[in-house]
Amino acid sequence: MNNFRTLITRKSNNDTYINDIELKNIDWLGNGDVLIKVKYSSLNFKDALSAIGNKGVTKKYPHTPGIDAAGIVVESENDKFSVGDKVIVTGYDFGMNTNGGFSEYIRVPSEWIVKLPKQLSLRESMIYGTAGFTAALSVKKLLDYGIKQNNGPVLVTGATGGVGSIAVSILSKLQYTVIGLTGKPEYKDMLLKAGAKDIVLRKDFNDASEKILLSTKWNAVVDTVGGNLLENALKTTKYNGCVTCCGNVASYKLSTTVYPFILRGISLLGIDSVQCPMDIREKVWEKLSTDWKINNLNDNVEEISLEQVDVNIQKILQGKLKGRTIINLAL
Structure with a gap:
């Protein structure tokens, strides 16, 4: 496991905020008992606010935005999750004051993680996202x-x-x-x-x-x-x-x-999706994968690379995005 790409928002000398992709080592990741290789993330209005220095969303910089992530467990110190499990991370402090999903790897507390429902793909889970x-x-x-x-x-x-x-x-x-x-x-x-x-x-x-x-x-x-x-x-x-x-x-x-x-x-x-209790969170994700799974889920979805995130942040702030924008970390 070598260096990986992550998007970093930094404050510049003229008090503006700049988003650049940097290479980091696994040791750079913060606290958490589960290490996840991120396959997909998604772009939300809150991510855009974080990426332009909105202190109501993120208080400390440098920072990696991204309140959504879906990927595969690489390491786990919690018996609830095993290596190879497909999982979703949304809500809590993820991507706000802890580094988020615009990164090829994340380390998070197991209490923030939902196992991917069997009827849902990782890509589909991020079309939903937060x-x-x-x-x-x-x-x-x-x-x-x-x-x-x-x-x-x-x-x-x-x-x-x-x-x-x-x-x-x-x-x-x-x-x-x-x-x-x-x-x-x-x-x-x-x-x-x-x-x-x-x-x-x-x-x-x-x-x-x-x-x-x-x-x-x-x-x-x-x-x-x-x-x-x-x-x-x-x-x-x-x-x-x-x-x-x-x-x-x-x-x-x-x-x-x-x-x-x-x-x-x-x-x-x-409606609060951030602190929603885990039992409700799991039931709702199950509904999204079964009875409530929408037939046109793949309509009005734009898939972008990590390198394209900064341009799309400006679009979402200008109200020019429609539907959902997901980030494929493999691109």
Whole structure:
């Protein structure tokens, strides 16, 4: 086991952050009782923030971003994992304040690792990644809440993004009527192919009237963006419906009133994929490999090399990526 490639984000002399691929030795890796050879990773908005020095994501640099990784166990000090096991790592502190998946090798605590379900390939697991896992947690919340297929449509905001596009596909597979909300009308065909019944454009959805409630339209909402879109989602959800919340790409601020909750009985359900308990984590990954495995999983996926990550970081920050982008560490 010789030197391996890893992407390092460093602060430059002019206070900007630069991403370069460097060669490192296994001894360079941090603490953890399992050593994994990474086969695939994926690109998420949080990775892009880490790669430009966002201290809300990563506090100390130099750093290797990448909140997702899938690979093969090379060494293990824990009896739960054996050499040759195929595994997934997402969540916890991975890729945030500990080095992440944009690397040919990682060393992590065994408590962060999920064994790859038999019906899923390593590549497929990273097409899902944290985005797909978050989408699945959102769907699980709707099911646990009791949202039925025949009670009305489910709106998915940010529908062309990683979480949104997978949420559309899972809900469609489960026979829900799905409406995709997007600011990109040119991607309508993509969303219809993913299973959306129709789309709503962001410009038509945003309401600046400051009315405390609006006409009801949705039985439930999977919100991936936050801000004003989440505010209007709450105002337009039907009586006793629910809205899940998992993102803040539009804004981390939420301006609302109590009226959706006390006049319509709406529930706002938080989604956290980082500290999700392992028992739920394993069950959701199993669902993603069986009952919820989407038929079009390989659609709208771009596969890149480690050398192409920096360019794609800029694209995701500019909102120019659609679907999922995965990193093949063998390229």
